[in-house]
Amino acid sequence: MRLQRLKTGVEDFEIFAQIGKGAFAEVRLCREKTSSQIFTMKKLNKSDMIRRGQVGHVRSERNLLAEIESEFVVKLHCSFQDEEFLYLIMEYLPGGDMMALLSSKGTLTEEEARFYIARTVLAIESIHKHNYIDRDIKTDNMLLGKDGHIKLTDFGLCKSLDLAYLQDLNDTSKDLNSKSTIDLWILKSDL
Template sequence: MKKLKKSEMLRRGQVEHVKAERNLLAEVDSNCIVKLYCSFQDEEYLYLIMEYLPGGDMMTLLMRKDTLTEDEARFYVGETVLAIESIHKHNYIHRDIKPDNLLLDRNGHMKLSDFGLCKPLDCSTLQEKIFLRQTILVELFKVMDALQPQNVHNRSNYNIGKGTGGCLLILLLELLTILPQRSC
């Protein structure tokens, strides 16, 4: 259960973010996204009743294991891609992909959570969708350049854009190596 104090949401200007989170969770039905069962409110709080995931989060798993095997990292990045694809199909972007927001179910499958920074995309025309995909590809190329062997040893070269592609590859790096966490 996520319990959000209304006065805090107003004070922090988070009403639109919370609405977007609730709307996205109500709209998207995916095995890779935490499920919202219902939402309700009283005078002080808004409540989101969501699926319980007993496996913890990816950050806890990383702290326990230090790094994942290549196969494990490939599996979790693949599930993250599926989750991102699910929300993009509904014209939302997550904007906060990091190990803390990747929850694990009892079978070890990953589910994306915490949509507090998600944003609806206004992709009403095909041109806008094409531009969005091109922007993501540009971010991927920036990341791939930063990951060249001559650049990897110097952590200051991780000044990559904050697109989805960048987040995914940074996540992959976090799963396979012991690098400082980067928020996207």
């Protein structure tokens, strides 16, 4: 009984307006009832995920969010499920996304462009340091905090790296241009 009381569920959140909708999920603004803290709730339909073969993608996204603690990645507060849906509760970033910023500003100054490019490079590097590749980097997936700093989100297409073949590529005793090394890399990589 005690464990059941400690489990988080959708009933623990007050759900507000929809702030995003993708091919596989909807994202809503919500407030945790006990703390009154504002979050975003990503709600994924389990039967749609299974039918579309997206279970692995959702698992990769959840794993990346659970593993990575970075100032450049949206923080995962918790995840849970019910009979129909999977839920990811993540930090809310009130600055919108980079696409909206570019649409409203039109053109960035050189200083602004340098700032956002540098932050984007650091964000991508933080993913790579944790042995993931984000295969869906676009302005819609770059959220802005209230301070204007970028955080990456939506890791449904991320890929965990198999470090075994990277070690083979880093081995300086091997000829990287040999057919066997290239074949090994292609066979082990499903990027």
